[in-house]
Amino acid sequence: MVGLDAAAAARKDRKVDVIRERILAIQPGAQVAIFAAPWQEVSDALKFSDVIFGGVDSYRARDELERFARRFLIPYLDLGMDVHGDQAPYTITGQVILSVPEGPCLRCFGFITEHRLTEEAQRYGAAGGRPQVIWPNGTLASTAVGKFMQLVTPWSLNRPAFYTEYDGNRLTLMPSRKLQALQGHRCPHFDGPLALGDVVWGQADRPVPASTP
Ligand SMILES: [Zn+2]
Structure with missing residues:
Protein backbone atom coordinates (compact mmCIF):
# COMPACT_ATOMS: atom_id res chain seq x y z
CA MET A 1 0.00 0.00 0.00
CA ALA A 37 -16.27 0.79 8.31
CA PRO A 38 -18.18 -0.66 5.38
CA TRP A 39 -19.53 2.26 3.37
CA GLN A 40 -23.10 1.09 3.93
CA GLU A 41 -22.67 1.94 7.63
CA VAL A 42 -21.60 5.52 6.89
CA SER A 43 -23.70 6.16 3.82
CA ASP A 44 -25.10 9.39 5.31
CA ALA A 45 -21.63 10.93 5.01
CA LEU A 46 -21.01 9.38 1.62
CA LYS A 47 -24.15 10.71 0.00
CA PHE A 48 -22.86 14.27 0.22
CA SER A 49 -19.77 13.38 -1.82
CA ASP A 50 -18.99 15.24 -5.03
CA VAL A 51 -17.48 12.08 -6.48
CA ILE A 52 -16.95 8.48 -5.38
CA PHE A 53 -13.80 6.55 -6.29
CA GLY A 54 -14.53 2.84 -5.94
CA GLY A 55 -11.67 0.41 -5.34
CA VAL A 56 -13.78 -2.55 -4.21
CA ASP A 57 -13.00 -6.16 -5.05
CA SER A 58 -16.19 -7.88 -6.11
CA TYR A 59 -18.83 -7.36 -8.77
CA ARG A 60 -21.48 -7.39 -6.06
CA ALA A 61 -19.72 -4.59 -4.17
CA ARG A 62 -19.35 -2.58 -7.39
CA ASP A 63 -22.98 -3.08 -8.23
CA GLU A 64 -24.11 -1.84 -4.81
CA LEU A 65 -21.79 1.15 -4.80
CA GLU A 66 -22.78 2.21 -8.31
CA ARG A 67 -26.48 1.92 -7.42
CA PHE A 68 -25.88 4.14 -4.40
CA ALA A 69 -23.96 6.72 -6.44
CA ARG A 70 -26.67 6.79 -9.13
CA ARG A 71 -29.39 7.26 -6.56
CA PHE A 72 -27.73 10.43 -5.31
CA LEU A 73 -26.52 11.66 -8.73
CA ILE A 74 -22.88 11.30 -7.71
CA PRO A 75 -20.30 10.50 -10.40
CA TYR A 76 -18.79 7.10 -9.68
CA LEU A 77 -15.29 6.10 -10.82
CA ASP A 78 -14.74 2.37 -10.67
CA LEU A 79 -11.16 1.09 -10.64
CA GLY A 80 -10.16 -2.53 -10.81
CA MET A 81 -7.46 -4.92 -11.88
CA ASP A 82 -6.95 -8.65 -12.08
CA VAL A 83 -3.92 -10.90 -12.28
CA HIS A 84 -4.73 -14.00 -14.30
CA GLY A 85 -2.88 -17.30 -14.16
CA ASP A 86 -1.43 -19.49 -11.42
CA GLN A 87 2.20 -18.87 -12.25
CA ALA A 88 4.38 -16.58 -14.33
CA PRO A 89 4.04 -15.30 -16.95
CA TYR A 90 0.88 -13.67 -15.66
CA THR A 91 -1.70 -11.66 -17.51
CA ILE A 92 -2.77 -8.37 -15.96
CA THR A 93 -5.91 -6.55 -16.99
CA GLY A 94 -7.64 -3.57 -15.50
CA GLN A 95 -10.15 -0.84 -16.12
CA VAL A 96 -11.37 2.57 -15.03
CA ILE A 97 -15.05 3.14 -15.67
CA LEU A 98 -16.83 6.44 -15.13
CA SER A 99 -20.51 6.07 -14.35
CA VAL A 100 -22.51 9.30 -14.37
CA PRO A 101 -26.25 9.99 -14.47
CA GLU A 102 -27.52 9.77 -18.07
CA GLY A 103 -24.32 8.00 -19.13
CA PRO A 104 -23.77 4.28 -19.64
CA CYS A 105 -23.45 2.24 -16.46
CA LEU A 106 -21.42 -0.84 -15.55
CA ARG A 107 -24.29 -3.00 -16.81
CA CYS A 108 -24.55 -1.12 -20.11
CA PHE A 109 -20.89 -1.98 -20.71
CA GLY A 110 -21.53 -5.62 -19.88
CA PHE A 111 -19.02 -5.28 -17.05
CA ILE A 112 -21.60 -6.29 -14.46
CA THR A 113 -23.89 -9.09 -15.58
CA GLU A 114 -26.25 -11.40 -13.72
CA HIS A 115 -24.04 -14.27 -14.86
CA ARG A 116 -20.93 -12.73 -13.29
CA LEU A 117 -22.80 -11.94 -10.07
CA THR A 118 -24.13 -15.48 -9.81
CA GLU A 119 -20.77 -17.03 -10.64
CA GLU A 120 -19.07 -14.86 -8.05
CA ALA A 121 -21.66 -15.71 -5.39
CA GLN A 122 -21.08 -19.42 -6.02
CA ARG A 123 -17.31 -19.00 -5.76
CA TYR A 124 -17.60 -16.96 -2.57
CA GLY A 125 -15.42 -18.34 0.21
CA ALA A 126 -13.50 -20.70 -2.05
CA ALA A 127 -11.17 -18.17 -3.65
CA GLY A 128 -8.32 -16.62 -1.73
CA GLY A 129 -7.42 -12.94 -1.75
CA ARG A 130 -7.21 -11.41 -5.20
CA PRO A 131 -3.63 -10.35 -5.80
CA GLN A 132 -3.00 -6.63 -6.06
CA VAL A 133 0.05 -5.19 -7.74
CA ILE A 134 1.26 -1.69 -7.10
CA TRP A 135 2.20 -0.53 -10.61
CA PRO A 136 -1.10 -1.34 -12.30
CA ASN A 137 -2.97 0.11 -9.34
CA GLY A 138 -0.87 3.29 -9.51
CA THR A 139 -1.62 3.62 -13.23
CA LEU A 140 -5.33 3.02 -12.71
CA ALA A 141 -5.55 5.39 -9.75
CA SER A 142 -3.82 8.18 -11.68
CA THR A 143 -6.11 7.57 -14.66
CA ALA A 144 -9.14 7.87 -12.40
CA VAL A 145 -7.81 11.16 -11.01
CA GLY A 146 -7.29 12.37 -14.59
CA LYS A 147 -10.91 11.55 -15.44
CA PHE A 148 -12.05 13.38 -12.33
CA MET A 149 -10.05 16.47 -13.35
CA GLN A 150 -11.55 16.35 -16.85
CA LEU A 151 -14.99 15.97 -15.36
CA VAL A 152 -15.00 18.80 -12.83
CA THR A 153 -12.45 21.35 -14.05
CA PRO A 154 -11.85 23.18 -17.36
CA TRP A 155 -8.32 21.80 -17.31
CA SER A 156 -8.79 19.75 -20.47
CA LEU A 157 -10.75 20.25 -23.69
CA ASN A 158 -11.72 16.58 -23.65
CA ARG A 159 -14.50 15.00 -21.71
CA PRO A 160 -13.33 11.88 -19.88
CA ALA A 161 -13.85 8.57 -21.63
CA PHE A 162 -16.43 6.48 -19.81
CA TYR A 163 -14.40 3.29 -20.09
CA THR A 164 -10.62 2.95 -20.25
CA GLU A 165 -9.02 -0.48 -20.44
CA TYR A 166 -5.59 -1.27 -19.09
CA ASP A 167 -3.43 -3.95 -20.65
CA GLY A 168 -0.96 -4.77 -17.92
CA ASN A 169 1.29 -6.79 -20.18
CA ARG A 170 1.72 -4.17 -22.88
CA LEU A 171 1.41 -1.43 -20.24
CA THR A 172 -1.12 0.45 -22.32
CA LEU A 173 -4.31 2.34 -21.62
CA MET A 174 -6.95 2.49 -24.36
CA PRO A 175 -10.56 3.68 -24.60
CA SER A 176 -12.71 0.55 -24.60
CA ARG A 177 -14.08 -0.59 -27.96
CA LYS A 178 -17.41 -0.99 -26.21
CA LEU A 179 -17.72 2.81 -26.25
CA GLN A 180 -18.36 2.82 -30.00
CA ALA A 181 -21.13 0.27 -29.68
CA LEU A 182 -22.84 2.46 -27.06
CA GLN A 183 -22.82 5.75 -29.00
CA GLY A 184 -26.17 7.46 -28.48
CA HIS A 185 -27.19 4.72 -26.07
CA ARG A 186 -29.49 5.58 -23.18
CA CYS A 187 -28.98 3.58 -19.98
CA PRO A 188 -32.15 1.64 -19.18
CA HIS A 189 -30.90 0.45 -15.78
CA PHE A 190 -31.33 3.60 -13.71
CA ASP A 191 -34.22 5.26 -15.45
CA GLY A 192 -37.07 7.30 -14.00
CA PRO A 193 -37.62 9.12 -10.72
CA LEU A 194 -37.89 5.89 -8.75
CA ALA A 195 -34.21 5.33 -9.34
CA LEU A 196 -33.36 8.44 -7.32
CA GLY A 197 -32.84 8.81 -3.60
CA ASP A 198 -33.25 12.02 -1.58
CA VAL A 199 -30.93 14.10 -3.69
CA VAL A 200 -29.69 17.21 -1.90
CA TRP A 201 -28.56 20.25 -3.89
CA GLY A 202 -26.43 23.24 -2.97
CA GLN A 203 -24.35 21.64 -0.28
CA ALA A 204 -21.02 23.09 -1.43
CA ASP A 205 -20.39 24.88 1.88
CA ARG A 206 -21.37 21.95 4.08
CA PRO A 207 -18.85 20.97 6.77
CA VAL A 208 -16.69 17.91 6.27
CA PRO A 209 -18.37 15.03 8.11
CA ALA A 210 -16.83 13.94 11.38
CA SER A 211 -14.66 10.84 11.41
CA THR A 212 -15.65 7.77 13.33
CA PRO A 213 -13.13 6.29 15.81
ZN1 LIG B 1 -27.03 1.00 -17.79
Whole structure:
Protein backbone atom coordinates (compact mmCIF):
# COMPACT_ATOMS: atom_id res chain seq x y z
CA MET A 1 0.00 0.00 0.00
CA VAL A 2 1.29 3.46 -0.92
CA GLY A 3 2.35 5.41 2.17
CA LEU A 4 2.77 2.35 4.37
CA ASP A 5 6.24 2.04 5.90
CA ALA A 6 7.83 -0.68 8.00
CA ALA A 7 7.03 1.05 11.29
CA ALA A 8 3.35 1.47 10.38
CA ALA A 9 3.18 -2.15 9.24
CA ALA A 10 4.75 -3.33 12.52
CA ARG A 11 2.17 -1.29 14.46
CA LYS A 12 -0.59 -2.73 12.23
CA ASP A 13 -1.82 0.78 11.52
CA ARG A 14 -5.15 1.00 9.76
CA LYS A 15 -5.15 1.97 6.07
CA VAL A 16 -7.35 4.97 6.75
CA ASP A 17 -4.91 6.29 9.36
CA VAL A 18 -1.95 5.82 7.03
CA ILE A 19 -3.74 7.66 4.23
CA ARG A 20 -4.82 10.48 6.52
CA GLU A 21 -1.21 10.96 7.65
CA ARG A 22 -0.03 11.04 4.03
CA ILE A 23 -2.62 13.63 3.06
CA LEU A 24 -1.83 15.82 6.06
CA ALA A 25 1.92 15.54 5.40
CA ILE A 26 1.33 16.90 1.89
CA GLN A 27 -1.33 19.45 2.82
CA PRO A 28 -1.46 20.19 6.58
CA GLY A 29 -4.59 22.32 6.12
CA ALA A 30 -6.62 19.53 4.50
CA GLN A 31 -9.82 18.44 6.19
CA VAL A 32 -9.84 14.66 6.27
CA ALA A 33 -12.64 12.50 7.62
CA ILE A 34 -11.96 8.78 7.86
CA PHE A 35 -14.36 5.91 8.40
CA ALA A 36 -12.97 2.46 9.14
CA ALA A 37 -16.27 0.79 8.31
CA PRO A 38 -18.18 -0.66 5.38
CA TRP A 39 -19.53 2.26 3.37
CA GLN A 40 -23.10 1.09 3.93
CA GLU A 41 -22.67 1.94 7.63
CA VAL A 42 -21.60 5.52 6.89
CA SER A 43 -23.70 6.16 3.82
CA ASP A 44 -25.10 9.39 5.31
CA ALA A 45 -21.63 10.93 5.01
CA LEU A 46 -21.01 9.38 1.62
CA LYS A 47 -24.15 10.71 0.00
CA PHE A 48 -22.86 14.27 0.22
CA SER A 49 -19.77 13.38 -1.82
CA ASP A 50 -18.99 15.24 -5.03
CA VAL A 51 -17.48 12.08 -6.48
CA ILE A 52 -16.95 8.48 -5.38
CA PHE A 53 -13.80 6.55 -6.29
CA GLY A 54 -14.53 2.84 -5.94
CA GLY A 55 -11.67 0.41 -5.34
CA VAL A 56 -13.78 -2.55 -4.21
CA ASP A 57 -13.00 -6.16 -5.05
CA SER A 58 -16.19 -7.88 -6.11
CA TYR A 59 -18.83 -7.36 -8.77
CA ARG A 60 -21.48 -7.39 -6.06
CA ALA A 61 -19.72 -4.59 -4.17
CA ARG A 62 -19.35 -2.58 -7.39
CA ASP A 63 -22.98 -3.08 -8.23
CA GLU A 64 -24.11 -1.84 -4.81
CA LEU A 65 -21.79 1.15 -4.80
CA GLU A 66 -22.78 2.21 -8.31
CA ARG A 67 -26.48 1.92 -7.42
CA PHE A 68 -25.88 4.14 -4.40
CA ALA A 69 -23.96 6.72 -6.44
CA ARG A 70 -26.67 6.79 -9.13
CA ARG A 71 -29.39 7.26 -6.56
CA PHE A 72 -27.73 10.43 -5.31
CA LEU A 73 -26.52 11.66 -8.73
CA ILE A 74 -22.88 11.30 -7.71
CA PRO A 75 -20.30 10.50 -10.40
CA TYR A 76 -18.79 7.10 -9.68
CA LEU A 77 -15.29 6.10 -10.82
CA ASP A 78 -14.74 2.37 -10.67
CA LEU A 79 -11.16 1.09 -10.64
CA GLY A 80 -10.16 -2.53 -10.81
CA MET A 81 -7.46 -4.92 -11.88
CA ASP A 82 -6.95 -8.65 -12.08
CA VAL A 83 -3.92 -10.90 -12.28
CA HIS A 84 -4.73 -14.00 -14.30
CA GLY A 85 -2.88 -17.30 -14.16
CA ASP A 86 -1.43 -19.49 -11.42
CA GLN A 87 2.20 -18.87 -12.25
CA ALA A 88 4.38 -16.58 -14.33
CA PRO A 89 4.04 -15.30 -16.95
CA TYR A 90 0.88 -13.67 -15.66
CA THR A 91 -1.70 -11.66 -17.51
CA ILE A 92 -2.77 -8.37 -15.96
CA THR A 93 -5.91 -6.55 -16.99
CA GLY A 94 -7.64 -3.57 -15.50
CA GLN A 95 -10.15 -0.84 -16.12
CA VAL A 96 -11.37 2.57 -15.03
CA ILE A 97 -15.05 3.14 -15.67
CA LEU A 98 -16.83 6.44 -15.13
CA SER A 99 -20.51 6.07 -14.35
CA VAL A 100 -22.51 9.30 -14.37
CA PRO A 101 -26.25 9.99 -14.47
CA GLU A 102 -27.52 9.77 -18.07
CA GLY A 103 -24.32 8.00 -19.13
CA PRO A 104 -23.77 4.28 -19.64
CA CYS A 105 -23.45 2.24 -16.46
CA LEU A 106 -21.42 -0.84 -15.55
CA ARG A 107 -24.29 -3.00 -16.81
CA CYS A 108 -24.55 -1.12 -20.11
CA PHE A 109 -20.89 -1.98 -20.71
CA GLY A 110 -21.53 -5.62 -19.88
CA PHE A 111 -19.02 -5.28 -17.05
CA ILE A 112 -21.60 -6.29 -14.46
CA THR A 113 -23.89 -9.09 -15.58
CA GLU A 114 -26.25 -11.40 -13.72
CA HIS A 115 -24.04 -14.27 -14.86
CA ARG A 116 -20.93 -12.73 -13.29
CA LEU A 117 -22.80 -11.94 -10.07
CA THR A 118 -24.13 -15.48 -9.81
CA GLU A 119 -20.77 -17.03 -10.64
CA GLU A 120 -19.07 -14.86 -8.05
CA ALA A 121 -21.66 -15.71 -5.39
CA GLN A 122 -21.08 -19.42 -6.02
CA ARG A 123 -17.31 -19.00 -5.76
CA TYR A 124 -17.60 -16.96 -2.57
CA GLY A 125 -15.42 -18.34 0.21
CA ALA A 126 -13.50 -20.70 -2.05
CA ALA A 127 -11.17 -18.17 -3.65
CA GLY A 128 -8.32 -16.62 -1.73
CA GLY A 129 -7.42 -12.94 -1.75
CA ARG A 130 -7.21 -11.41 -5.20
CA PRO A 131 -3.63 -10.35 -5.80
CA GLN A 132 -3.00 -6.63 -6.06
CA VAL A 133 0.05 -5.19 -7.74
CA ILE A 134 1.26 -1.69 -7.10
CA TRP A 135 2.20 -0.53 -10.61
CA PRO A 136 -1.10 -1.34 -12.30
CA ASN A 137 -2.97 0.11 -9.34
CA GLY A 138 -0.87 3.29 -9.51
CA THR A 139 -1.62 3.62 -13.23
CA LEU A 140 -5.33 3.02 -12.71
CA ALA A 141 -5.55 5.39 -9.75
CA SER A 142 -3.82 8.18 -11.68
CA THR A 143 -6.11 7.57 -14.66
CA ALA A 144 -9.14 7.87 -12.40
CA VAL A 145 -7.81 11.16 -11.01
CA GLY A 146 -7.29 12.37 -14.59
CA LYS A 147 -10.91 11.55 -15.44
CA PHE A 148 -12.05 13.38 -12.33
CA MET A 149 -10.05 16.47 -13.35
CA GLN A 150 -11.55 16.35 -16.85
CA LEU A 151 -14.99 15.97 -15.36
CA VAL A 152 -15.00 18.80 -12.83
CA THR A 153 -12.45 21.35 -14.05
CA PRO A 154 -11.85 23.18 -17.36
CA TRP A 155 -8.32 21.80 -17.31
CA SER A 156 -8.79 19.75 -20.47
CA LEU A 157 -10.75 20.25 -23.69
CA ASN A 158 -11.72 16.58 -23.65
CA ARG A 159 -14.50 15.00 -21.71
CA PRO A 160 -13.33 11.88 -19.88
CA ALA A 161 -13.85 8.57 -21.63
CA PHE A 162 -16.43 6.48 -19.81
CA TYR A 163 -14.40 3.29 -20.09
CA THR A 164 -10.62 2.95 -20.25
CA GLU A 165 -9.02 -0.48 -20.44
CA TYR A 166 -5.59 -1.27 -19.09
CA ASP A 167 -3.43 -3.95 -20.65
CA GLY A 168 -0.96 -4.77 -17.92
CA ASN A 169 1.29 -6.79 -20.18
CA ARG A 170 1.72 -4.17 -22.88
CA LEU A 171 1.41 -1.43 -20.24
CA THR A 172 -1.12 0.45 -22.32
CA LEU A 173 -4.31 2.34 -21.62
CA MET A 174 -6.95 2.49 -24.36
CA PRO A 175 -10.56 3.68 -24.60
CA SER A 176 -12.71 0.55 -24.60
CA ARG A 177 -14.08 -0.59 -27.96
CA LYS A 178 -17.41 -0.99 -26.21
CA LEU A 179 -17.72 2.81 -26.25
CA GLN A 180 -18.36 2.82 -30.00
CA ALA A 181 -21.13 0.27 -29.68
CA LEU A 182 -22.84 2.46 -27.06
CA GLN A 183 -22.82 5.75 -29.00
CA GLY A 184 -26.17 7.46 -28.48
CA HIS A 185 -27.19 4.72 -26.07
CA ARG A 186 -29.49 5.58 -23.18
CA CYS A 187 -28.98 3.58 -19.98
CA PRO A 188 -32.15 1.64 -19.18
CA HIS A 189 -30.90 0.45 -15.78
CA PHE A 190 -31.33 3.60 -13.71
CA ASP A 191 -34.22 5.26 -15.45
CA GLY A 192 -37.07 7.30 -14.00
CA PRO A 193 -37.62 9.12 -10.72
CA LEU A 194 -37.89 5.89 -8.75
CA ALA A 195 -34.21 5.33 -9.34
CA LEU A 196 -33.36 8.44 -7.32
CA GLY A 197 -32.84 8.81 -3.60
CA ASP A 198 -33.25 12.02 -1.58
CA VAL A 199 -30.93 14.10 -3.69
CA VAL A 200 -29.69 17.21 -1.90
CA TRP A 201 -28.56 20.25 -3.89
CA GLY A 202 -26.43 23.24 -2.97
CA GLN A 203 -24.35 21.64 -0.28
CA ALA A 204 -21.02 23.09 -1.43
CA ASP A 205 -20.39 24.88 1.88
CA ARG A 206 -21.37 21.95 4.08
CA PRO A 207 -18.85 20.97 6.77
CA VAL A 208 -16.69 17.91 6.27
CA PRO A 209 -18.37 15.03 8.11
CA ALA A 210 -16.83 13.94 11.38
CA SER A 211 -14.66 10.84 11.41
CA THR A 212 -15.65 7.77 13.33
CA PRO A 213 -13.13 6.29 15.81
ZN1 LIG B 1 -27.03 1.00 -17.79
